[in-house]
Amino acid sequence: MASNFSRPAMSLKEFMLRKQVLQLYRDILRAIKEIPSPEDRKYMKDWAKSDFLANKHHTDEMTIKMMIKHGERSLKELRQSLEMSRG
Numbered sequence: 001m002a003s004n005f006s007r008p009a010m011s012l013k014e015f016m017l018r019k020q021v022l023q024l025y026r027d028i029l030r031a032i033k034e035i036p037s038p039e040d041r042k043y044m045k046d047w048a049k050s051d052f053l054a055n056k057h058h059t060d061e062m063t064i065k066m067m068i069k070h071g072e073r074s075l076k077e078l079r080q081s082l083e084m085s086r087g
Helices: 012-032 038-054 061-086
Strands: none
Touching (some): 012 038, 012 061
């Protein structure tokens, strides 16, 4: 039986970056739930999932931080678009 501890332990920096990435992913999924169209909601959810999976291999701290900032800007734009469509 394989151990769950076969991977080396994360450093504090890696742990904090992972936490930020997961929080961003959750925030994006929450925002996507507000999209009225089921087709658009599914498209955006699939896009978010594939984008995060495609970038999972990155290990460079600066690269990850830049991608987090890009994701936060994209989330902000999504929220603004949703607000504009409501009112």
